[in-house]
Amino acid sequence: MCRHLAYLGPPVTLASLVLDPPHSLYKQSWSPSDMRGGGTVNADGFGLGWYVDDEAVRYRRSVPVWADENLPGLARSIRSGAVLAAVRNGTTGMPLGEGAAAPFVHGRWLFSHNGLIRGWPGSLTKLAEGLPVTDLLTLDAPVDSALLWALIVQQLTAGVPAADAVASVVQNVEEAAPGSRLNVLLTDGEQLVATTWTHSLWVRRTDDSVAVSSEPWSSDDAWTELPDRTLLTATRYSCSTTPMEGRQ
Numbered sequence: 001m002c003r004h005l006a007y008l009g010p011p012v013t014l015a016s017l018v019l020d021p022p023h024s025l026y027k028q029s030w031s032p033s034d035m036r037g038g039g040t041v042n043a044d045g046f047g048l049g050w051y052v053d054d055e056a057v058r059y060r061r062s063v064p065v066w067a068d069e070n071l072p073g074l075a076r077s078i079r080s081g082a083v084l085a086a087v088r089n090g091t092t093g094m095p096l097g098e099g100a101a102a103p104f105v106h107g108r109w110l111f112s113h114n115g116l117i118r119g120w121p122g123s124l125t126k127l128a129e130g131l132p133v134t135d136l137l138t139l140d141a142p143v144d145s146a147l148l149w150a151l152i153v154q155q156l157t158a159g160v161p162a163a164d165a166v167a168s169v170v171q172n173v174e175e176a177a178p179g180s181r182l183n184v185l186l187t188d189g190e191q192l193v194a195t196t197w198t199h200s201l202w203v204r205r206t207d208d209s210v211a212v213s214s215e216p217w218s219s220d221d222a223w224t225e226l227p228d229r230t231l232l233t234a235t236r237y238s239c240s241t242t243p244m245e246g247r248q
C-alpha cells in the first residue's frame with residue numbers, strides 16, 4: 001500500500017514535510033511501519049504537489065524517492081502553504097511509470113489514492129460508462145487510481161462539493177467492487193478532503209495548520225489516528241470528521 005500525506009498551513013519547505021522528520025515520507029518509502037494488503041516497500045515512484053501563485057505544481061518520478069538525486073535540493077528550496085505527496089507501491093498487475101504515481105492533477109486539485117480496486121478493471125465497467133471517452137483516453141496511466149480520480153473529477157467539474165464528490169465515488173466504487181481499498185487525499189490548496197477506507201490515516205493539528213499522513217512522521221503525541229471509514233474535511237483552521245457508512 002502506498003503512503004501519502006497532505007498539509008495546509010503557514011508556508012514550509014517541502015523538505016520539512018517529506019524529507020526531514022524522523023519518520024518522514026522519504027523514510028516510509030523503504031521502511032514503512034504499517035503496510036497492509038501486501039508489499040513491503042514503496043519504491044514504484046513518488047510525487048509531490050504544491051502551489052505557486054494559486055496554481056498547482058507537480059513533480060513526480062517513476063523511480064524510488066531515494067534514487068532521485070535532485071529531490072533534496074528542490075525540496076529544500078520550495079516553500080508552500082499546501083502540499084500533497086505520495087510514495088507508491090504499485091498494486092500487482094498495475095503498470096509502472098511516472099503517470100501512475102500520485103499526485104494526479106486537475107486544475108487546482110491534487111489527488112492521491114492509497115489502495116486498490118477489486119476486480120480491476122472489469123468491476124468498474126458500469127461506472128466508467130458514465131465517463132466521456134475523451135476522459136478515458138487521457139488517463140495518466142491505465143491504473144485504478146487514475147480511473148478513480150477521473151470519476152471524482154467528473155463530480156467536481158459538475159459542481160459537486162469536494163467532500164460529497166469523494167464520498168459518493170468511494171461508496172459507488174465499493175458497491176461495484178466490494179472489498180476495495182479507497183484511502184484518498186484531495187486538496188485544492190484551501191480545503192482538504194481525506195478518507196480512511198481500510199488503511200490508516202493520522203491527523204496533526206495546530207492553531208493554524210492541519211496535516212494528515214498514512215503514518216505519523218514524528219513521535220510527538222499530537223497525532224490522532226482516524227477510525228476506518230471516516231471522511232475528513234479540513235482547512236488550515238478547521239477540521240471535522242464524519243463516519244462514511246450510512247452517510248447520505
Ligand code: GLN
Binds near residue numbers: 113114145
Ligand atoms: N492501486 C494503486 C496503484 O497501483 C495504489 C497502490 C497502493 O496504494 N499501494 O498505484
